Amino acid sequence: MTENDTPLLETHDVSLAFGNVRALVDVSLTLRRGEITALVGDNGAGKSTLVRCVSGIHRPQSGRIVFDGAETDFRSPEDARDAGIETVHQNLALVEDLTVWQNLFLNREIVRRLGPVALLDRRAMQARAREMVSTLAVNVPAVRSRVRRLSGGQRQAVAICRAAGFSSKLVIMDEPTAALGVQETARVEELILGLRDEGHAILLISHNFAQVMRLSQQVWVMRAGRCVGGRRTAETTGEEIVALITGALSN
Amino acid sequence: MTENDTPLLETHDVSLAFGNVRALVDVSLTLRRGEITALVGDNGAGKSTLVRCVSGIHRPQSGRIVFDGAETDFRSPEDARDAGIETVHQNLALVEDLTVWQNLFLNREIVRRLGPVALLDRRAMQARAREMVSTLAVNVPAVRSRVRRLSGGQRQAVAICRAAGFSSKLVIMDEPTAALGVQETARVEELILGLRDEGHAILLISHNFAQVMRLSQQVWVMRAGRCVGGRRTAETTGEEIVALITGALSN
Amino acid sequence: MTDRANATLVAGDGERWAAKLKDVGFWAEWAALVGLILLVIVFQALNPTFLSPGNITSMLLAAAILIVLAVGQTFVIATAGIDLSIASAMTLGAVVFGQAYTAQWGLALSAVAGVFAAAVAGLVNGLITAWGRIADFIVTLGMLSAASGLALILADGKPVTIIDPALLTLSTGRAGIFGYSFLIAIAVAIVAHVVLFHSRFGTHLLATGGSPESANAMGISTRRIKIAVYTISGMLAGLGALLLVARVGAAEPASNTSFLLNSVAAVVLGGVSLFGGRGTIIGPVVGALLLTALVNGLTLLGVSQFYQPLAVGVVVVLAALLTRFQR
Amino acid sequence: MTDRANATLVAGDGERWAAKLKDVGFWAEWAALVGLILLVIVFQALNPTFLSPGNITSMLLAAAILIVLAVGQTFVIATAGIDLSIASAMTLGAVVFGQAYTAQWGLALSAVAGVFAAAVAGLVNGLITAWGRIADFIVTLGMLSAASGLALILADGKPVTIIDPALLTLSTGRAGIFGYSFLIAIAVAIVAHVVLFHSRFGTHLLATGGSPESANAMGISTRRIKIAVYTISGMLAGLGALLLVARVGAAEPASNTSFLLNSVAAVVLGGVSLFGGRGTIIGPVVGALLLTALVNGLTLLGVSQFYQPLAVGVVVVLAALLTRFQR
């Protein structure tokens, strides 16, 4: 299948500066279909900024992003979601004053049509939300409680559920297990593998090397706003990656 | 020395409920001087809530907290800080609109006295802040930039610097390396060990088992609001701890 | 991986109500209602006319305009905005209505013109806030000035008397103790409730108020939401204008400032946070009734005009104290 | 572990200014000033009297009270509050001053009494907001009503004429083109600037506005800060009252509503966010000058009364548009 040979996502020389902070400098990388791709780098290396460019929050100041074979110019996160990119942001992008189920279905609400008016189907959403959450969380939060009341890890679980719950071509996860406990982390890793097996591509940002080596097929490394190298996971070692991150080794 | 034999911190049957969520149920644990004590447990197990009780944000609904030999009744975080407890909260407790140096010195400002008026010594604070931050961060943020602009890891570094920068008897760190990169994590671990060597006691909350086993002398385990067991790190294994967390093993 | 019994699992539906009633937060959400009931009890004890059918009717009638405006204000405040121009937009709507009516456009068309003018003022607020990224406060403060200026220009500073049988029915007719104006206001509140809590738009609106960044990241166009809420607020101001003209029988370019502060006060008394993201409709409606009953009661009791502002201030703060446990 | 060259290291002091000047955000902070300058250029081109020394003097004099109030309002708004009672507290201060003066307390003591009364009103605001955990908006709205009620009761609804040579000097005396009142206002602004940016209190205040939870976690008593800012706001309202009495030669129980909205408008135009946590003093001062110059200029140009509100609204929004790049 030729379609499966073209990369799902390519960035070409993407650059973005905030005032005089050059957060991204000519970042070029590719992401294959059906794979888990990891993106690693120091704090402040620009990983989240790159994610925000791909998911339509920032627009790159220069460079091109090609998704699913077509050059994209997302003007808003809605465009990116419509194109098939779901993102778990590092700041989680939850609305604290809304309930768990409202957050899970934000902008994806289930409605019942009554003639010309479309009313929310709260029951359906709550039932579905309960299912979604219980696959991940150990201390299951009530889906009707406000997100403000959840613990750090519970929030992260909700954000991951949301991204996983809607079929999409690419799921981006920005440090999804940073605040999670052992059991929850194991479940999220299971979920990520499950998503991959269903054919989704995943972009995983993580500071947890063991996790990256365990899950991913490809690793990209960023340093100080630049993409300094990529390796097939099978062909590299943790030491090599660390060397790339610290700059001890340059491509 | 008899003083060194008494525990630094003891909680006796501390309980706290939010509405009908029982976040802490009769939690009793002790923390020795000059040691690194770890506190582990699932998401939502109540770890952060316990920390907030000890650092004066919440007041337990029942139970006693004994710090440094004296029974405490902190009415505010200021009381706890005055008693010698510095905390790195999970939500970091940074003020986004203030600069890095202002956050570092929040409520610990350096002032120059000009007769009756006390003016901030901005230069001194900025210089000192620059030192503090550069020991931890790799991509050093400018101390005069607002915290709003920092990456997730940079923020965490600032919060840790703040807690470490002021001499105190107990430093509590709630998941201090959750969002940190490899290099930064190594530095924080170094810093924690350094603090211990200087004689500070440290309470470390972490989901990273390798880290807990590497650093701590004592581990306490929480599950669903209860403290379900404590072990000397040297005498236990990761498996035993996981069993305690999941409830497969009960004390 | 089934659920396990644990500390954080919240109880089932049956126990939920029991728990709610024990929760202070629950009572706080109804603070305005509790305040209203206390007020009614006090006034009724002091003056039995207070709860006479005639007085109830006239209180509800007097509250109608404020309810409509408070509902509009709620939409705006739920997105963490504030519409300072709501009373001026009403004035503008009233004047346009009056001018159209005197120009023989006929009642229906004139009414549409009035509502339209106020809605356009709201739309402009929304467009400038959304696209200009200026604080809501200053945009609507500008519109407050601009809309009342426009009203003065259009009316040439003069009131226009409007005598129309249909309007007279609107302002004086009633079904039982409920005047038509009041029934219209209640209908508006019910529709608003459904929109806020049972439509996608309502959820998106609350999300925009709660966390614009998160809402944006989920693909919600917070701009479109802002534009929509200000237009709604303007439209309701236009509807308020019709009720006002019907009530006083004239379209005046007067500034109506008391409606502005009262509309915001009703919303805040109703337990809606000015920081956005949460809200109810019933709260502001009760808040509006509370404010109206307060002035009515004080007048009935013959409290001196100098003591009235003091009494109003004290009661407003006391009513708000009931909401203190809210979070 | 020395610093390494990297993308995020910000340039040294030398380059900082160059970078600042290129940053739109920097210009936006000075939007009110840019707006003021544009306004001055336009008015001067249309009417050369505008920049005559006499007119400048009277503009600055006219701005003095608003500057003092805007400074007080800035303190409150920087903590994410709002003081709706600032104008009523001023009225109360004026009336107490007037009553004390007519009761032969002497000028100095009466002035102290006036400032004290307004400060107490502020203190009460602060206590209720801090301890009652009620929204600032509703507390100060209640105080708006209560303070003007008190003023009415104390004054029995009647103005008191106060003719005092010292007050006359205060209102008409000047050094060069700067009237004494204006100089007092500027002195207040300078002290406020030092307090806000060069004292621990100022930092704690901004932290309270930016993130109350974080400030609390760091041991800052956000309650004490709240109480302090409202008391300061009340005290400045009291000072404003003295300037007002000197200016109009009488202590009147009339509500000064235009001062309320203008004080908030000056602060917002000055680039201070209503969500708290950030602020400048120079911004609101320039904002106050802008609003005063606007009305003065329109009067000089003889713009018809009906068109003035429209013009004010449009200019306010345009000035705010200049701040659009701020964040």
Next chain:
Amino acid sequence: SGETTGTSPAAGGASTATPKIAAVIKGLDNPFFQTMKQGMDEQAATAKAPVTVQAANAITDTTGQADKLNGLAGQDFSCYVINPISGTNLVQGLAQLSAQNKTVVNIDSPIDAAAAKSANVKPATYIGTDNVEAGKMAGQRMTELLPDGGEVAAIGGIAGDVTSGARIEGFQQGIGPEVKVLQTVAANWERQTALTAATDVMQAHPELAGFFVANDDMGLGVARAVANAGKTGKVKVISVDGIKDALNAVKAGTLDGTVAQYPYAIGLMGVEACQAAAAGKTLPTNVKAPVELVTKENADKALAATPKPFGSYDDPFTSLIK
């Protein structure tokens, strides 16, 4: 509407006898002051004298009005017609004017005598009606309408407002011993608020016999409330001002009377006073503006003449500027 005339330097220099007039009045959101402006504009047009009229934003805006006068005081007008909101709020600007020896004509509300003296301000003349006097006329009329006496209520403007206070005080002086004022309610000069207040008062006192209302705009709201309660004719309503809508209402019988103060004549005489001063004439210190009680009997006449008074009145300036 009467546009303000341009202030071209030619107009000022053409003739010393043509004054260049600036006027500061109370607030244009009220028809009363619009009519005053109309009087000024029309007389100015007849006299071919330029007049610039400025008003406060609202009838309560004391300092705003002061700012406006200060703005005008710096310019080269020869005569200032002022209608101060309070007795003292304009004193500062007036001190500036008297220092420059400009003519000051005080209309409608008087400048506080003590304040004027201390600031060394000498108004050339005062033209106006006493609000107390107008209230008194309304009170007398109320007594006539209620031969058996009864209880009435007063609806005022904003609590503490001077004009409102004076009118109500006059009303109380004017009523006989049989009529009693039960209650005074502040309705903020707003028609809607007045309507609500009147409705509430009638609920509390079903036997109420009448209302005195401090201006016509509110008076129309009160009349509406009385009509809504089906008590037109039974509950008497008298207000003050004499705006056109009120005259119509008097004619229709919904309003039982209004005390017309003729701001048109006041404004007109203000401009005449400036003309007379420019011609070097000595002005009378105190000129009474016309006041008329309009009732159903003379409402037609009043309507026909409005905004001018329907009766004859004494204008001492006409002879001075001939």
